[in-house]
Amino acid sequence: MSELAVLNQLEAKEETKTYIIFNVGRGTYGIDVASVNTIIQMPKITRVPNAPINYKGVINLRGDIVPVMSLPGRLDAREDVMSDETRIIILDLEDLGLVGVTVDEVKEVLNISDKELYDSTPFEKEDSTLVKGVAKRGDDLISILDIKALINK
Amino acid sequence: MDLREIMVNENDEENSSALIAGIGEELFAIPLSSILTIEDVAVSEICTVGGEDVIHLRGSVISLVYLGKLFESVEGENKNNITVVVCDYNGSCFGLVVETLYGQKEINKQSLGVLDDVNFFSGATILDEEKIAMILNMESFVA
Numbered sequence: 001m002s003e004l005a006v007l008n009q010l011e012a013k014e015e016t017k018t019y020i021i022f023n024v025g026r027g028t029y030g031i032d033v034a035s036v037n038t039i040i041q042m043p044k045i046t047r048v049p050n051a052p053i054n055y056k057g058v059i060n061l062r063g064d065i066v067p068v069m070s071l072p073g074r075l076d077a078r079e080d081v082m083s084d085e086t087r088i089i090i091l092d093l094e095d096l097g098l099v100g101v102t103v104d105e106v107k108e109v110l111n112i113s114d115k116e117l118y119d120s121t122p123f124e125k126e127d128s129t130l131v132k133g134v135a136k137r138g139d140d141l142i143s144i145l146d147i148k149a150l151i152n153k
Numbered sequence: 154m155d156l157r158e159i160m161v162n163e164n165d166e167e168n169s170s171a172l173i174a175g176i177g178e179e180l181f182a183i184p185l186s187s188i189l190t191i192e193d194v195a196v197s198e199i200c201t202v203g204g205e206d207v208i209h210l211r212g213s214v215i216s217l218v219y220l221g222k223l224f225e226s227v228e229g230e231n232k233n234n235i236t237v238v239v240c241d242y243n244g245s246c247f248g249l250v251v252e253t254l255y256g257q258k259e260i261n262k263q264s265l266g267v268l269d270d271v272n273f274f275s276g277a278t279i280l281d282e283e284k285i286a287m288i289l290n291m292e293s294f295v296a
Contacts (some may be wrong), residue, residue: 046285047179049224050267050272058265058277065263065277095267129210151267 012030016113021142022088022103025076029103030112030135031145037090037098039106042082056080059100066090074131074150091147099151107143110137117144171278173286174251175236176220176225180286182260182278183238183249187291191254192237199235208237208248215239217247218294223273228252242291249294255291262288 019030020039040061047057054073058065064152068088072080080086082122090098117133130150131143171182172191192210199206199217206217217237219227229252237248260278266270275290 044283046277046287048268048271048277048287049179050274051268052271055268058268060279060283063279065265065279065285067266067268068269093267097264099267126218132166 005078014113014115018109018111018112019142021107021110022087022089023105023107024071024103025078027075027109028142029071029075030110030138031089031091031141031147032144033109035091035093035147037092039087039089040100041151042061042086042088042102056102061090061100062099064102065097066098069151071101073105074101093151094145094153101150110142112137112144155237161229167241169259170257171286171288172238173255173258173280174220174225174236174249175253175255176251178224178281179224180284181220181251182258182286182288183240184288184291185257187240187242189239189241189246192239194232194235194237196233196235209279210239213246215246217248219249219250221249221250221252240291240294242295247294249289260286260288 002121018033020033020036021028021030028143035152036037043059045057051057054070055071056068056070058067065102070080072078080102081104083104087106088102090100112135117134119133130146132146133144135142164259165268170185172185172188174181174183199208202214208217209216213281233248236252236254237250239246239248258280262276262278264276265274272289273290278286278287278288
């Protein structure tokens with residue numbers, strides 16, 4: 001009985017989350033699937049004049065207006081390169097509503113435990129970085145993004 | 154000047170009618186309740202006061218706001234006439250210069266979410282054929 005209690009305690013400290021893994025430029029990134037509303041192919045984007053940099057505009061998502069940010073712009077400071085693989089990941093930010101982010105390619109869904117996550121950098125303070133942690137899978141490094149920091153409001 | 158006036162229903166404040174105007178390929182919605190009149194103005198009649206373009210309208214001087222320049226839109230060719238939507242916000246008048254008029258539509262204002270603090274726009278609306286029009290915030294032109 002006591003062994004069971006110890007095991008439960010260990011499990012409670014270590015969480016495994018499911019992440020949507022995608023590419024932006026040459027980087028591989030992950031976002032917690034709990035925040036993902038849907039993933040769509042590129043629709044027509046209506047420009048919003050005077051929007052902050054990196055916001056491409058808004059789209060019509062089944063009758064709802066959803067703003068869209070460019071991740072190649074936000075993460076790599078470069079223009080989106082449209083291909084057949086380009087997607088928009090619609091994120092649910094709760095009180096901030098829905099926000100779409102453009103990515104070059106959605107690769108897969110992975111379960112990553114908190115144990116596997118390394119701090120992205122020992123130099124920056126936690127709240128000033130977009131990357132919550134880095135996981136290693138094979139030869140790939142996956143940067144787990146902090147969505148609130150990404151949208152930065 | 155060619156004069157076209159729109160009858161404004163004072164009760165229609167909430168979420169209802171707007172004039173849809175276009176600049177290049179982009180569409181904008183101007184709340185009907187803010188519109189005084191629409192004028193077709195010859196370019197030769199535009200005057201300059203204090204570095205700004207204005208027009209004379211029935212004894213008043215109306216400042217012009219070139220939406221195409223303000224929003225950095227891709228505009229069509231320069232013509233001899235401009236279309237001015239004369240608006241009123243809290244007693245201040247100004248003229249919005251647009252390219253094309255698409256008429257009056259019932260609109261359903263939606264918030265822009267994280268972009269809801271962008272200057273000049275109070276929201277967006279989906280028109281027929283899935284096109285999106287940005288709804289102009291009249292207050293932002295009276296700074």
